[in-house]
Amino acid sequence: MPINRNHELSTPAALPQASSRQPKVIQWQVVTPKHILEDLILASETYNQLLDVISYFQNRDLLFRQWGLAERFASQAGLAVNLYGPPGTGKTLAAHAIISALEMSMICVDYAEIESKYVGETSKNLSALFKTAQEQGAAIFFDEADALLSKRVTNMTSATDVSVNQTRSVLLNLLNNYQGVIIFATNFVQNFDAAFLRRIKYHVHFQLPDVELREKLWQMYIPWQMPCHVDFAQLAAKYDNISGSDIASAVFTAAVQAARFQDRLIPQSRFEQAIGNIIQVKKANADSEITVRKRFLTEEQAKAEFKLLAKEEIEK
Numbered sequence: 001m002p003i004n005r006n007h008e009l010s011t012p013a014a015l016p017q018a019s020s021r022q023p024k025v026i027q028w029q030v031v032t033p034k035h036i037l038e039d040l041i042l043a044s045e046t047y048n049q050l051l052d053v054i055s056y057f058q059n060r061d062l063l064f065r066q067w068g069l070a071e072r073f074a075s076q077a078g079l080a081v082n083l084y085g086p087p088g089t090g091k092t093l094a095a096h097a098i099i100s101a102l103e104m105s106m107i108c109v110d111y112a113e114i115e116s117k118y119v120g121e122t123s124k125n126l127s128a129l130f131k132t133a134q135e136q137g138a139a140i141f142f143d144e145a146d147a148l149l150s151k152r153v154t155n156m157t158s159a160t161d162v163s164v165n166q167t168r169s170v171l172l173n174l175l176n177n178y179q180g181v182i183i184f185a186t187n188f189v190q191n192f193d194a195a196f197l198r199r200i201k202y203h204v205h206f207q208l209p210d211v212e213l214r215e216k217l218w219q220m221y222i223p224w225q226m227p228c229h230v231d232f233a234q235l236a237a238k239y240d241n242i243s244g245s246d247i248a249s250a251v252f253t254a255a256v257q258a259a260r261f262q263d264r265l266i267p268q269s270r271f272e273q274a275i276g277n278i279i280q281v282k283k284a285n286a287d288s289e290i291t292v293r294k295r296f297l298t299e300e301q302a303k304a305e306f307k308l309l310a311k312e313e314i315e316k
């Protein structure tokens with residue numbers, strides 16, 4: 001008996017189930033901070049600012065009730081902190097250390113986790129995040145926060161633009177009403193919307209380490225068990241404009257190479273070669289020039305270009 005292919009394709013089971021797609025449900029994970037204040041090697045000014053941040057939250061009762069600041073700053077009971085500066089300067093470590101000093105757990109978030117392709121869902125994810133943190137008594141840590149706190153779209157031309165602005169507005173309201181601890185970290189504070197800058201109480205600048213801090217960082221990242229001959233002061237003086245993360249990477253790379261060659265005593269040249277390679281890569285990245293050109297198209301031109309691109313894609 002012949003099979004009716006057309007009948008098979010017309011059954012509901014064979015039709016695409018577009019409506020079955022559901023936005024992902026985020027299960028926020030509450031974790032214990034991985035670092036403490038003693039793990040940090042920072043400039044004294046930066047470190048003291050972190051202590052101020054911790055003191056603010058620990059002394060809220062003194063500040064707002066006993067000293068009467070609640071009369072003038074009733075909406076300031078929460079704690080929002082922005083840690084900003086070049087990559088690899090210890091912002092993430094500091095966030096963990098602050099939360100550890102406050103004896104709290106934390107929820108670590110990056111923008112990719114809360115972003116949704118479904119219009120309006122990102123705002124719902126944010127609201128759920130703040131609710132979970134409040135219920136669990138956990139601090140919220142946003143890494144690469146500039147993706148979330150960037151400037152709002154002024155000339156909205158699509159549903160995406162509307163959704164972006166809606167997300168920013170929801171977050172502003174959440175910040176206004178939240179009484180817990182929120183820490184943002186960014187390499188690009190210049191991208192922040194001014195409204196967010198006004199609502200964040202503390203902005204702590206992280207800088208590349210000076211020669212004294214670089215020496216301490218070399219000493220910290222090279223374990224005492226590692227058999228090596230190193231002049232830490234010389235290393236620190238010879239290689240500047242590097243971060244703690246760069247030094248950590250150099251130590252690891254040098255150790256791997258030394259293990260391959262079965263060094264009984266790792267020479268300083270291994271570490272110098274490793275940090276030299278890192279500096280070379282950073283320089284190449286900084287020297288690269290990316291030119292962005294903007295063109296303004298009419299609606300007819302845009303449609304024509306879209307059709308051309310679609311045709312080229314089909315012909316591939």
